Amino acid sequence: MKRFANLCISVCLSIVSLGALQGWAHEYRSGAVSIEHPWSRATPPGAAMGVAYMVLENTGDTEVKLVSAETPRAGRVSIHRSHRVDGLMRMEHLPDGLAIPAGEKVELQPQGYHLMLEKLNGALKAGERVPVTLNFQGADPIVIELAVEAPGTEKEASGDAEHHKGMGH
Template sequence: MKQILLFFCFVFGFSNIALADGIKFKQLEIEYAWIKETPPNHPVTGGYLKIENDGNTADVLIGVSANFAMKSEIHEMKMEGDVMKMRPLENGLVIPADGEVYLKPGGYHLMFMKLKQQMIPMDVHQVTLTFKNSGSITIPMTVHKMSHGMKHSH
């Protein structure tokens, strides 16, 4: 029944409803997927979500792609001394067995670069996530204002 509901949500554009309960993909569940809005002609933005691993083996998010960006990467922000630094995760992001990882502002996140269009609130874009063990899945991500992330800053 859930697959039928997801199908209708994607066909008719109700992706927010589809993500309310999360998207189940093999041993993973993906929730709270959103993209930060941008001003006109802004070249970059971030993507955020929660990935839960219900399995007994770890998986690794090794890639991300989106047709609205010429380049997409998995990034980490962390303090080094008194300076906040951002860098791509060359070996991917480990999703621990029976654990979860939050990609959120100021921490792990998806980085979309060389944007082909402005990210406008409530627009929905398809983003493909690639995992080392589970393979690839394309999910809808809705554009929200930055303040949206404060609601899901688990």
């Protein structure tokens, strides 16, 4: 029975990694933390900043906190939140990180939480995969790959698209 379970685990893992290579089932898991569909948006040449979005899930019974991230494609990665103040979108830096409560999902998405890739060392191109290391408090680091999508492919409310064109995120 134990041998069967091990076999299942290795087969399932290879299916997951095959899926990641082919672009479907784009998901990463380590311990209690999983990351679904990490993606970014292509940037124009010379742009200094890019973004990263994903869904973080914590299936454990203690809080996990995303405290920092890094990528070889940017000088710095910050954790941000966009929110509306008096009808204007504002962006705030979250120096303490982003908590993912036990048993919950936190979505990084346009107009909400996101990672800001600052000081890009080159344009992010549609179809590119950008490696990012996510560092957690309460969980091991996870290396993911952002799928870079062409601008305007994400589903956004019509009013939001205008804002993001201007802001780059």
